[in-house]
Amino acid sequence: MERGYDGLCTRFTRAALLFMVLLLTLLALSIAISVAAPGVALQAKAESPRVDARASLLMEAETGRILQEDNAHEKLAPASVTKIMTMLLIYEALDQERIKWDDTVTISAYAASMGGSQIFLEADQKQNVRDLTKAIVIASANDAAVAMAEFIAGSEDAFVTQMNKKAAELGMTNTTFKNACGLDADGHLTTAYDIALMTRELILKYPDVIEYATTRLDSVTHSTKRGDEEFGLTNTNRLLTRYQGITGMKTGSTGLAKYCISATAKKEGMHLIAVILAAPDPTIRFDNAVKLLDYGYANYALIAKEESGTPMGEVAISKGKLESVPVVIKEQTNVLAPKGKHIVVDGEVQISEEGLTAPVQAGTPAGIVIYTHEGEEVGRSELIVAEDIAKAELGDVLNRMFARWLFVEVAKE
Numbered sequence: 066m067e068r069g070y071d072g073l074c075t076r077f078t079r080a081a082l083l084f085m086v087l088l089l090t091l092l093a094l095s096i097a098i099s100v101a102a103p104g105v106a107l108q109a110k111a112e113s114p115r116v117d118a119r120a121s122l123l124m125e126a127e128t129g130r131i132l133q134e135d136n137a138h139e140k141l142a143p144a145s146v147t148k149i150m151t152m153l154l155i156y157e158a159l160d161q162e163r164i165k166w167d168d169t170v171t172i173s174a175y176a177a178s179m180g181g182s183q184i185f186l187e188a189d190q191k192q193n194v195r196d197l198t199k200a201i202v203i204a205s206a207n208d209a210a211v212a213m214a215e216f217i218a219g220s221e222d223a224f225v226t227q228m229n230k231k232a233a234e235l236g237m238t239n240t241t242f243k244n245a246c247g248l249d250a251d252g253h254l255t256t257a258y259d260i261a262l263m264t265r266e267l268i269l270k271y272p273d274v275i276e277y278a279t280t281r282l283d284s285v286t287h288s289t290k291r292g293d294e295e296f297g298l299t300n301t302n303r304l305l306t307r308y309q310g311i312t313g314m315k316t317g318s319t320g321l322a323k324y325c326i327s328a329t330a331k332k333e334g335m336h337l338i339a340v341i342l343a344a345p346d347p348t349i350r351f352d353n354a355v356k357l358l359d360y361g362y363a364n365y366a367l368i369a370k371e372e373s374g375t376p377m378g379e380v381a382i383s384k385g386k387l388e389s390v391p392v393v394i395k396e397q398t399n400v401l402a403p404k405g406k407h408i409v410v411d412g413e414v415q416i417s418e419e420g421l422t423a424p425v426q427a428g429t430p431a432g433i434v435i436y437t438h439e440g441e442e443v444g445r446s447e448l449i450v451a452e453d454i455a456k457a458e459l460g461d462v463l464n465r466m467f468a469r470w471l472f473v474e475v476a477k478e
Contacts, residue, residue, distance in 0.1 A: 114356040119323075119343030122257040123357040125365065126265050126329070126336035128401045128444060131258075132361050140239050140254040141342045144317030145182065145205045145301075146325045147247030147255075149263050150228045151214065152315075155198055156271035157231075158217050166195040170216045172208070179207035181248055181319075184296050186212060187289050196285040202277035204298040205316065207246040214245035221245055235262045249321040257340040264314055264327045264338050278313030278329075281305050303351050304328055308358065312336070316350075324350040330358050334399075337361045367399040368410055370436060370446060380416050380431040382454050385423030391451040392416060392431040400436045400444035411437050416448065425454040 113133045120136040131137070158164045174188040184200045186192065186208040197213050200206035214224035221244060228242040237259035243250040267274060277283075280300060287294040301316045310332035317325040324344040328351075330337050339357035344350035371377070371394045379389040402408050416432035432448040 114360045116341070116353045116356065117344060117349050118341045118353055120257040120340075121342070121353060121357065122261050122338075122340045123361050124261040124265065124338045124340075125361070125367075125401050126268060126338055127367065127399055129265060130401050130443075131261075132337075132365060133357060134257070137258040137340075138239055138256050140256055142249060142253060142319065142322035143247060143255045143260060143342065144249075144319045144322035144325050145207075145247040146260055146315050146317040146327050146340075146342075147242065147245070147253070148201055148205060148210055148317075149260065149267055149315050149327060150231065150242065151210050151224075151245045152198075152202060152274060153263060153267045153271070154217065154224070154227055154231060155194075155201070155213055156267070156274060159194075160271065164194055164217060166193070166198075168194045168216075170194060170197060170212055172212050173215055175221070176208050176212040176215060179211050179246060179248070181207045181246075182301070183208040184285065184287075184298070186287075190287065190289050192285070192288070199277055199280075199283055200285055200298060202274060202313075203280050203283055203300050205301050207248065210246040211244075232259070232263070235259075235266055237262050247317055247319070247322075249319045257342050260327050260340045260342075261338050264329060264340070268312065268314065268329055268336065268338075274314075275312045278302070278315075279305060279311065302326070302328070303347075304330075304354060307351070308355055314338075318347065326350050326354050328354040328358065332362055333366065335362070335365070335367050335401075364404055365401055366404050366408075368402055368408065370394075370398045370400060370410070370412065370444070371434070372397050374451075376451070377414050377432075377434060377448055378416050380450065381420030382425060383420055383422050384457055385425065385454040386457050387454055390421075390425065390454050392448040393451045394434070395428075395447040395449045398434075398436065398444045398446040400438070402438045402443060408438070410443065413437070414448070421450070421454075423454050423456040425450055427452050 116135055120139050120141055122137040123133040124131050170192050172186045172190040177186045177188045182205045184206045197209040200209040211221050214221045218224035218227055224245055225242050232240045240255040240259045241252055243253035283298045284295050287296050304311045310330045312329045312331050314327050314329045324347050325342050328339045337358055339354045341350050341353045344353055373394055373396050375394045376391050378392055380392050381389050400410055402410055413435045427450055429450040431450050434446040436444040
């Protein structure tokens with residue numbers, strides 16, 4: 066009887082222990098799940114916005130990195146977004162002093178005949194470069210664009226040749242321009258990616274264009290046989306009153322191209338370019354651009370790396386007064402990375418293994434720093450020599466040899 070009782074107790078004890086182990090295991094598992102779930106959610110990558118357009122692209126201007134794209138290399142009609150290239154060549158001609166703001170332009174009958182968006186220039190009318198440029202940037206005037214094309218290159222055809230040459234220089238491999246204003250023409254095609262490239266070139270190289278691109282209302286003076294008349298200019302970019310930090314840049318619409326925009330904005334030290342091609346209506350065009358810009362600012366940030374002049378090591382110098390010289394960062398680099406609390410950007414210093422041969426001037430390239438985020442390259446900084454190093458003379462060589470001999474003798478002792 067006692068044995069049976071003891072056996073029953075033993076079996077009960079084992080069952081209780083087994084139940085307790087099972088209960089503790091389930092409890093631990095539930096805790097693990099509750100801890101792990103938020104971690105998974107935090108690590109999830111933000112979903113790219115849905116864009117209702119034939120093609121789109123979001124680019125960070127300083128680094129040129131693409132943050133989002135959809136059919137970005139499909140050749141499409143760009144409408145007046147074409148004028149970004151026209152603007153680029155105008156500002157280039159001004160920068161090179163081939164033309165001046167106050168130069169007088171005589172309007173040709175051909176330029177005056179342009180339809181679509183225009184300021185109604187008349188044949189033989191006199192207009193200055195400043196007012197024609199304002200009309201192009203602010204009001205997307207086709208007649209002004211052709212007038213400036215003729216003034217700069219002699220004819221629109223010659224100007225279009227310059228447009229295509231510049232496109233090739235910028236790597237716009239899927240672009241062919243047929244005119245200076247963007248009216249539909251057979252073979253006049255580009256891509257969202259190529260538009261971002263020329264927009265980037267314009268805002269980085271000629272940021273003064275932003276002054277006109279962000280002007281909502283202005284006017285020009287028409288000087289004709291009838292006398293002087295004021296003509297109002299209204300900016301075609303509705304984002305000027307809708308999006309904080311907007312800096313431009315160009316809208317466009319035709320029957321073939323539908324509704325397009327290359328929108329630029331600068332916030333938090335970051336300049337973004339949002340390109341929309343062939344949206345079904347003008348409101349969706351602007352809505353799409355806002356979606357892309359919001360996505361970029363919500364999910365990415367520029368991280369400043371070492372300042373210009375920061376020492377990063379030494380490079381060997383042969384036949385010089387010194388055997389090595391410090392190398393420093395040439396220019397500070399900002400790298401683009403996803404936003405987060407613990408973003409780590411690694412830097413790998415690569416200094417020329419072959420070294421340099423004297424004489425060496427300060428500023429001579431001596432290597433690079435490659436920045437990576439999670440194994441992907443996100444930027445580079447060039448390394449340069451920090452000071453001049455003259456070629457060694459006989460006395461320098463003898464002193465160096467004596468110093469090495471003395472070191473060896475001391476080491477022997």
